[in-house]
Structures are given as C-alpha cells and as structure tokens.
Amino acid sequence: MHSVVLTKGVPDFREGQVAFDEDGHLERGNTPTVMNPNDKHALRTALQTKVRHGGTLSVMSMGPPGYGDVLREAMETVYADDLYLLSDRELAASDTWATAITLATGLQKMENQPDLVFAGFKTADGETGHTGPQACWCLDWPIITHVVALDVDEDEGTVRAKRLVEGDIEEIETVEAPTPAFIVADPEFEPTYRKAAHRLTLKDLRAETKERAENHEEHLTTWDHADLNLDPDYIGLDGSPTIVSSVDPIPKAPAEREATVVDPDDGEGMGEVFEAMEPFADGRSEAAGD
C-alpha cells in the first residue's frame, strides 16, 4: 500500500496572525503560511489507512521553497515517510488547472506508485475544491468525494467508502472503486481506532515520526518543471486560463444586537441590569422548586 496526501500552504487566517492592508487586501508578506486547515481531514483519512493497512505514506505539495514548515506540520500530523515539493519560478501563479497538471505529473513520476491519493475538501484561500478532482481527471482514475468512512481491500485491489450525498449527513451511500483511486475526505470524517493493535501502531508511528520530522529536510525531494518534464507554456501563469479581474473584501455583516458595557461598581447601571433580568429570575426560582 502506498498513499499520497496533497496539501497546500495557506495564509494563517486566524485572528492576530493575518494582516490586511488599508483596502482590505491580504498582506501575504506579513501573514505566516500554515498548512491548509481543511487538509487535516485528508491527512487523518490517510493516516487511518496507513495504521489499518500498513505501507508507506508520502506528502506532496506544489508551492514556493519556503513550504518547509507546512510540510513538516503535514509530516507530524500524518506520520509521513517522505515529502515531495514541486517548486520553481515557472510554477508560480498557477491556477487550479495548472496546479492539477503539475500535481498529476508529480504523482506519475513517483517511483513508488500510489494506490490512493488523498486531497482536501477545499483550501482556506482559494476555496474552489477543484484541484483534487482536476488532478484526478488528468490521471483518469476514479474519485470518491465527501468520504466519511473508508476501507481498503488490498487483495481485491478495491476501496470501499461511505460518502455524504450532496453533503447531507442524513443520506449516506456506500461506493466501491478499483485502486488506484482519489479520495476527498469530508470534514465529517472522524478516524476511529477501536483495536488495541491499531492504537499501538499509532503510538509507534508517533515516536518514529518525531525524530524524522526534526530532520524533515532529509526526507524531502524537490522537483522543478524540468524534473517533471513539463512545458512552461502549460504550467504556471502561462498555463493558467483563470483570470482574476479584481478581489473585493467581503463587507462586515451588520451587528444585530446592541450591547452596553456596565461597570459592576456602577450602582445605577447595575440596577438597570437587574431590572432587565427581572423577568428571567422568576423562571429560575420555578426551576429550582421542582
């Protein structure tokens, strides 16, 4: 069994990390890059597969050379054996199409051909959700999206998955596909380890990976467009049919409630608070009485 997880670095959109300029545009230079939060679902699904079925696991990303920390985080999360970075100037400014072509080519070049490739649901910055399916289309493999449970039959060479239909938690269908196949995990995917042996494997992997992640660069393979034998006309900016005409900040939603700040030492103010709370106080004493 060999699996590959695709992951991307995105600006850290968390409060306190992200920086915007006066026009509300993202300042990439002042915002740290982190692993796409949504890729955790792909990573967890891949890890569960590795724990249950053994084998090896690689992480692949297309991005600038500074993606070291992103790859390291991915390695720590998924206890990956090795890392692949597809990176050079010619790949810069790729849209989803060019990204997909590059990733598919990278996957084909791997010595150890994957049985399963896991992609995230969508990224925190691009949010198209196209990259995984497009890369799969390039490879002409089956794809199962919105996966919430997964099982592999290695002897039969099949993967069986439960998927949400139209993202509906109420409706779940079970599908089967031959490997190699593409898997896109749904955020509802919860890995389960109900066997003592699986938990012990997990513990072993954690211990092994701790060391590996410290020297993650030793386990990193970087390929540029020449290594991948890709024509610069079909990748990067030149190979990207998408045109971004403009980016508009989303206006802040208007507040629906009014809030007043009252200092607890302000007797008059607190009096008003208690008055306002009066109708609710009755309810409480009734509740306590029964």
Added chain:
Amino acid sequence: MTGGLIYAEESAPYTIDGIFPGFREHATERPVTDYYIHNIAGEQVRTFDITEGHERDTEWADAVLRRKMDSWMAEQVHEITREAGGGLLTEVKVNGLLREDGEIIGVTCEELDPIKADFVVAADGVNSELAREAGLMDWEEPEEWFQGVKAVVDMPGDAINERFGITDEEGEAHLFSGDLYDGVRGGGFLYTNQDSLCIGNVFHLDSIVEEEAEVQDLLDALLTHPVLAQWLGEEYDEREYSAKLVPDSKKAANPSPHQGRLALVGDAGGQMQAQGPIIKGMNHAVTAGALAAEAFVEARSRGEPDSAGERYERRLHDEGVMDKLRPTRYEVASALSENDTATRLAERALDSSVGRLGVRMADRAGLLETAYSSPYLATMMPDTKTPYVTLPTIIGEAVTACPVSAEDFGGGCYRDETVQSNGDEKRVVSLDTQPCVECGTCAIVADTQWEHPSGGKGVEFREG
C-alpha cells in the same frame, strides 16, 4: 494520586527499583531520612522521633509525585512490553469483563473493541469496577475505608533545605495526630519533595460520616496549624488539591483476590496496609503485580494457564504479603483480646487514651513512642481510640464527606439547598460531577452510582 512515600521493604520479594532499574534516579523526589510524629493537644505538641520504626524492614523509602512517577514508568512499561509485541495504551477506559458462557475471557472497553486475554490483572485502583463486577470487592462498609486528601504546596528546594535543616539528598516525613481534627479519627502527614511539600490527611471514612465533618476544613485545620507555620511561613501557594479512598487491608484485602482469569492487585484487591500511621499501598501493589505475572508465567509454562489465579493467591500467602495485609494477630487481637504483653502494652498506650490526657500519660511512660515504633503495635493503632489514623452518611452526608463539596459552599459536586416551593420548604441535594476528583467516597457513603469517566475525560492531576 497518592500521599507520598513509596517503600522498598527488605522482606518483600519485589521492590520497584528491582523491577525498574533507575527508578529512584528518575521517578522519585527525596528519600526519607528523618521521620517524626507530632501529637497535638491544644497548644501543646509532643514530638516523637520514629525514624527507627520507619527504618525497620525498610531498604529505602522515597517521597513521590505520581504524575512524574507514573509518566516515567509508563515509558518503561511501554518499551519493555513493546519488545514482546504488546504495549501500553492510555486514555482507554475498561468498562467491564468480557465473558463467554459465564467465564471471564477478557475485558470490554469504552473506546476499543473487546480484548480477549489469557489472564487479566486488574490494577485499576481503589474504585476498581472490574473487582466489583466480579463480586470480589464491594463498596458497602465505610469501616473498611479511609479517605485521603492532599495538597501539594509549592516550596523552592533551597527553602526546604533551610527550613527543615536538610540537604538536597535528605528528606523528612512528619505525621500529625491529636485534637486538631475535632474528634474525627485520623491524622495528617507532611512529606518533602524536591521543590514542593505533600501535606494531607487520612481519616476513617466511618468517622467522617459520624462526625459530619467537612474534609476540606480538616485539611485547612492542618495547613493553618501553628506547627506547620514553622515550615510554611505566612504565605504559601497550593499547587494542587486531590483526594482518594484508601482501603484498609486489615478488613478489605480479599484473601483470595481472583476469579477465573481475573486477578486483583493493589488497591483493587484492598491491598493497602495501614501500619499504624505509616501507610503502605504502592509497595504492596508493586509486589502483587509482580507475583501475578510470575504466577501466570509459571501456569502457562506448565500448560495450565487457568491455574494462574490460584498460583497468584498461593504466592501472596507464601511470600508473607497477605500476612502483612491481614495480620492473623490483628484478627486474633481484635476478636479475643490476647493476653500477651504486647497487647497489654498496646492497650495501656492506646485504649486508656480516651481523650488527650491518656496520650500524655502514655507518653510519660515512654509507651507511645514504643508503640509507634513497633510494627506489631502500630498495626493495631488505627482501630484504637488514639486519634491518629482515623474518617464520613446518605446523600446529605455525601455533601460533607465529598472532598470537593461543603454544606455552605455552592461550588462543589454536591449542593445542599433548602428551596421554597408553593409555600413549602424542601431540601434539595443536586449533583454536578464537573469538579469531581473521582475519589469514590459517595459510592460508599451515599450509595451513588459512581463510575469512572471515559478514557482521557476525567480529572487529571498535574502533580498526583
């Protein structure tokens, strides 16, 4: 959690450092080089040096904090067992016995599929659900239990050295008994760690119930007593408060702690010896665990794996462990009042001491020190009227006995309130397990349906 001192007994077939080399270096705090007991009567304090009694049959005894100790041991155990294809799993709650045709064949877990096993060693502590499910232990009689509460008090190593007059390689143990506990039978302890102190009380559960004592107040009584001010000064920081039941092996230790493929070790089997004020639980748990392993190895190598339980029981008796836990002479003494000198001595020292006066009189005769230093006499002390080691009633009683609840305080597990409804006054006791420290007390004193929470979800002690 624990109180603090782990013993390596000379007479024991196994000691913890024998099983885990490097234990003292990595997992313990300070050794006990001096041991004192303080009898407090009003403003008066009588101090006895019981180092000699403590050292009898003691190869070494070190103070421990269980978080540090258990973390280190968990690593060792995982490494050793991994080599054999097993391993240590944490954050898993074992919630029952797996049976086939009525026979125990393994355990069931909340977070995992059932695990089949040739031999199940229940080392799940004083509130062992496995032991109760198998009918080997119960939660019935408060007389069989103590309740222990403890505060870990912050104190830099230098300050400890200076205030106790010791070096980094030395440590002290102090026990406290007397009238600071308002008649609740029990006593207090103080042990020195590297940069903290363990200070706590151990009381007879039935006494806490009888006296309707608030156990936190009793701990405060100790912490704020002038005797402790010499070490604690005016201000001190408590790092942690914890509590747990402690079985009294003399009554609770199951002499035949096994059934089918299940064997009980440690507190799960009631193997907690109160040798007078000296409390020995961890060392016996270690020994019992090793004897159970030995028994299984032998049983399997003889092709009779089902005889492991029997072999374990035999070892407990042959190695003298059961006699320490349930001394026959205790049973004889308590039943017949044996007419030998030692018993008379004990009676004079202890039974006559109805009240503090007795303690002082006995002290004058030098008897008390003798008694505290004699392992034989000390064995009997918890059940005499001497106020050392001594402790908790129906829901209402649970409020006082619960170590995190108090009658006038709304923040603990149990809240006891009088509410008005339709002109009537009603007494309401409500339970909120959020602050529960999982001591199990209420299961005994108030018959609550207390259970351990799921793996990784319960109280987590940072010090232990």
